[in-house]
Amino acid sequence: MGKTTIQKSKIKIAENGVDKTPPAKRLEVLKTYKIYIGGKFPRTESGRYYIPTNAAGKKLANVCLSSRKDFRNAVVAARAACSGWSGRSAFNRGQILYRMAEMLEGRKAQFIDELVQQDSTKNKAENEVAAAIDRLIYYAGWCDKFQQIYSSVNPVASSHINFSVPEPTGVVSIIAPQNENHSLLSLVSVIAPVIAGGNTCVVLANETKPLCAVTFAEVLNSSDLPGGVVNILTGKPSELTTWFVDHMDVNATIYCEKDSALKKMLRESAAKNLKRITFYDSVNWATDEGQSPYFIMDTQEIKTTWHPIENIKSSGVGY
Amino acid sequence: MAATKKNSNTKKSNTIKLKFDTSWQYAPAPENKKSATINKQYELFINGQWQKPLSKKYFDTINPANEEKLSKVAWANEVDVDKAVKAARHAYENIWKNMPAKERAKYIFRIARIMQEKARELAIIESLDGGKPIRESRDFDIPTAANHFFYYAGWTDKLAFAFPNRQTSPLGVAGQIIPWNFPLLMAAWKIAPALATGNTVVIKSAESTPLTLLKLAEIIEEAELPPGVVNILSGAGDTGAAIVNHPDVNKIAFTGSTEVGKIIQKAIAGTQKKVTLELGGKAANIIFEDAAIDQAVEGVINGIFFNQGHVCCAGSRLYVQESILKEVVRKLKDRLESLIVGDPLDKNTDIGAINSKAQLDVIHKYIDIGKKEGAEFYQSSCPLPKKGYYCRPSLFTNVAQSNRIAQEEIFGPVLAVLSFRTVDEVIEKANNTPYGLSAGVWTDKGAKIFNMTTKMRAGVIWANTFNKFDPSSPFGGYKESGFGREGGLHGLLPYVNLVNE
Numbered sequence: 172m173g174k175t176t177i178q179k180s181k182i183k184i185a186e187n188g189v190d191k192t193p194p195a196k197r198l199e200v201l202k203t204y205k206i207y208i209g210g211k212f213p214r215t216e217s218g219r220y221y222i223p224t225n226a227a228g229k230k231l232a233n234v235c236l237s238s239r240k241d242f243r244n245a246v247v248a249a250r251a252a253c254s255g256w257s258g259r260s261a262f263n264r265g266q267i268l269y270r271m272a273e274m275l276e277g278r279k280a281q282f283i284d285e286l287v288q289q290d291s292t293k294n295k296a297e298n299e300v301a302a303a304i305d306r307l308i309y310y311a312g313w314c315d316k317f318q319q320i321y322s323s324v325n326p327v328a329s330s331h332i333n334f335s336v337p338e339p340t341g342v343v344s345i346i347a348p349q350n351e352n353h354s355l356l357s358l359v360s361v362i363a364p365v366i367a368g369g370n371t372c373v374v375l376a377n378e379t380k381p382l383c384a385v386t387f388a389e390v391l392n393s394s395d396l397p398g399g400v401v402n403i404l405t406g407k408p409s410e411l412t413t414w415f416v417d418h419m420d421v422n423a424t425i426y427c428e429k430d431s432a433l434k435k436m437l438r439e440s441a442a443k444n445l446k447r448i449t450f451y452d453s454v455n456w457a458t459d460e461g462q463s464p465y466f467i468m469d470t471q472e473i474k475t476t477w478h479p480i481e482n483i484k485s486s487g488v489g490y
Numbered sequence: 491m492a493a494t495k496k497n498s499n500t501k502k503s504n505t506i507k508l509k510f511d512t513s514w515q516y517a518p519a520p521e522n523k524k525s526a527t528i529n530k531q532y533e534l535f536i537n538g539q540w541q542k543p544l545s546k547k548y549f550d551t552i553n554p555a556n557e558e559k560l561s562k563v564a565w566a567n568e569v570d571v572d573k574a575v576k577a578a579r580h581a582y583e584n585i586w587k588n589m590p591a592k593e594r595a596k597y598i599f600r601i602a603r604i605m606q607e608k609a610r611e612l613a614i615i616e617s618l619d620g621g622k623p624i625r626e627s628r629d630f631d632i633p634t635a636a637n638h639f640f641y642y643a644g645w646t647d648k649l650a651f652a653f654p655n656r657q658t659s660p661l662g663v664a665g666q667i668i669p670w671n672f673p674l675l676m677a678a679w680k681i682a683p684a685l686a687t688g689n690t691v692v693i694k695s696a697e698s699t700p701l702t703l704l705k706l707a708e709i710i711e712e713a714e715l716p717p718g719v720v721n722i723l724s725g726a727g728d729t730g731a732a733i734v735n736h737p738d739v740n741k742i743a744f745t746g747s748t749e750v751g752k753i754i755q756k757a758i759a760g761t762q763k764k765v766t767l768e769l770g771g772k773a774a775n776i777i778f779e780d781a782a783i784d785q786a787v788e789g790v791i792n793g794i795f796f797n798q799g800h801v802c803c804a805g806s807r808l809y810v811q812e813s814i815l816k817e818v819v820r821k822l823k824d825r826l827e828s829l830i831v832g833d834p835l836d837k838n839t840d841i842g843a844i845n846s847k848a849q850l851d852v853i854h855k856y857i858d859i860g861k862k863e864g865a866e867f868y869q870s871s872c873p874l875p876k877k878g879y880y881c882r883p884s885l886f887t888n889v890a891q892s893n894r895i896a897q898e899e900i901f902g903p904v905l906a907v908l909s910f911r912t913v914d915e916v917i918e919k920a921n922n923t924p925y926g927l928s929a930g931v932w933t934d935k936g937a938k939i940f941n942m943t944t945k946m947r948a949g950v951i952w953a954n955t956f957n958k959f960d961p962s963s964p965f966g967g968y969k970e971s972g973f974g975r976e977g978g979l980h981g982l983l984p985y986v987n988l989v990n991e
Binding site: 320325327329422434436441442443444445447463476477479 | 980
């Protein structure tokens with residue numbers, strides 16, 4: 172060990188006892204990226220995380236590596252929210268989607284910043300956020316209109332009133348587009364039509380660009396959207412896709428990749444409880460092709476209702 | 491015990507008991523078999539010709555009412571299916587998809603008209619081959635089937651109006667597999683929209699009921715439909731599997747059990763094939779205390795005993811509000827006694843023959859299960875013919891929600907009666923099933939009707955009526971009752987690609 176050197180203290184003590192070092196730059200408060208289940212922001216129950224990086228190799232965050240258990244919790248939350256959300260008036264759902272757009276507009280800067288961190292340019296990021304806001308407004312408007320377009324009053328030959336209307340399928344599990352530069356716009360594009368139609372959903376965010384998904388959950392949380400209507404997990408599709416399509420209390424699954432082996436697995440697994448399965452593997456979300464009421468109809472069922480009409484001959488015609 | 495029973499009876503004395511024990515007897519009124527021609531043997535209808543099966547195999551089709559052989563029909567194997575698909579592909583590429591829509595329409599109209607002209611013959615054959623009462627085949631199956639062709643014929647040149655902001659294009663070759671409970675009607679439900687949208691068809695009839703489809707093949711010949719546009723095969727499950735697995739089929743439409751539906755969904759995984767599945771059901775039929783009880787009882791009887799209960803949307807779970815349970819059960823039992831079970835060709839017959847020995851065994855199995863589960867069993871005391879497959883109309887009371895007879899599809903004339911007290915309770919019970927094909931509600935209160943019809947998770951809801959069908963009315967299920975719709979405007983979608991232009 173030998174000799175001990177006593178260093179000269181670097182601490183300068185002023186006469187009145189206050190540190191005279193010039194103030195350092197303010198330390199930034201970093202955000203912990205969480206998942207969104209039932210209107211709350213837990214970390215994953217598994218305690219696991221992964222570190223996505225951008226093209227330059229910069230670490231984005233310690234993002235939750237969600238587990239099957241997180242997914243199951245999210246399905247419970249989505250199922251619980253189902254009757255409330257589908258029971259809202261269509262007009263009210265439209266107002267809430269519009270409110271989501273308002274909240275997103277107010278936090279534009281944050282989303283642009285995150286998109287730039289995830290390899291977008293400032294200009295592209297601005298355009299993408301604007302397009303995501305506009306897409307929400309687009310679907311806000313459809314909430315109380317698509318039913319009129321796709322309903323019918325059916326002129327049956329017997330003495331009955333008969334009509335067919337779309338109704339939400341129920342709980343939808345969504346693997347958000349993964350190989351997609353527009354991580355925010357594509358996420359909004361797959362969620363909005365599902366909830367506009369009165370479904371609830373569990374969404375797995377883009378694995379490599381997850382930041383906007385978590386921040387979007389914060390937008391949802393401040394938009395009057397009831398907890399559980401949209402649940403957002405971060406993690407690896409390679410781990411979770413199986414569970415997304417396997418769960419017996421999920422009514423429909425949306426998958427957006429071209430992976431044909433996985434698509435085959437999804438269709439096979441969906442047979443367990445006859446989930447409706449939809450593939451959006453070649454949609455360009457950045458254009459107008461990425462929005463249409465037909466996306467809403469992909470998670471709707473048609474219900475037909477019959478009731479007799481009293482048919483008394485002597486009552487004659489009404490005119 | 492006896493005293494209490496008497497008390498509760500006097501309490502309900504305000505309702506009148508119908509008297510059925512009169513001297514009225516119905517004389518037999520059988521339809522004449524001679525109005526129908528059935529060949530001794532049938533081949534496969536491929537490419538507009540009657541072709542001998544390459545399988546070299548045939549099977550007998552029998553009359554379930556007396557177990558007598560009606561005819562011998564070809565059993566298509568994989569090679570036959572391949573031949574039919576090739577014919578359908580050729581007709582699609584070279585004739586059908588390019589034909590002006592209004593000309594295509596006229597072929598379909600022709601088929602409808604010839605079916606109407608031959609309605610009596612078709613009805614007789616349907617009843618002979620499947621066991622259903624002639625009253626039903628004559629007044630429901632055959633006319634509705636013809637109307638279906640007539641309805642969709644009119645859509646052919648109007649598809650541009652069907653889907654806002656989208657054009658349609660046909661899918662190609664449709665492979666269709668139909669059940670034995672409504673053979674000709676199910677064929678119409680499948681063929682008519684497929685043709686109207688410009689597809690060609692390979693269709694397989696059910697093993698126990700091939701004959702009316704073979705008569706339809708004759709009608710198609712007579713209508714001079716171009717060869718290969720519709721190919722009609724007979725066979726069994728292996729024939730159906732060959733259609734599902736054929737690589738050049740673009741679309742599968744299946745009506746049958748949920749079990750087979752799931753197998754089909756798995757089989758087509760990894761292909762581009764589109765699919766619609768119309769599967770099983772366990773419909774809740776709900777009577778509230780404010781309903782018109784006698785009409786409701788009639789509706790319940792029709793809901794479960796129509797076509798011997800061989801109906802996927804049959805009202806097989808009856809929920810009665812507790813305050814009227816005794817009265818409804820008593821009236822149901824009375825009505826059960828008055829149903830005439832017997833010769834399907836007799837115009838007085840209410841309940842005909844069970845479609846096959848195999849199905850009769852299934853029904854008996856479930857009756858045993860119900861008894862073992864502790865439910866109370868009641869069956870009509872009517873006589874049954876000595877030969878043939880028959881089952882007396884039956885009901886179970888004291889059924890628990892978890893009993894298998896309340897959960898599983900029996901597909902026979904067996905009703906499970908359950909009770910409830912509140913609206914919320916019955917909604918939960920009604921929806922507590924993996925199925926979601928149909929449901930019924932009986933009440934005189936309009937607001938209650940719409941509460942019920944919106945809350946019940948099923949594709950078809952009948953309010954103050956049951957088991958009504960129409961070509962313009964979409965039919966199909968929620969949940970494990972399948973997906974896709976047949977009938978109406980919505981029935982076009984399963985047969986087209988939507989093109990954004």
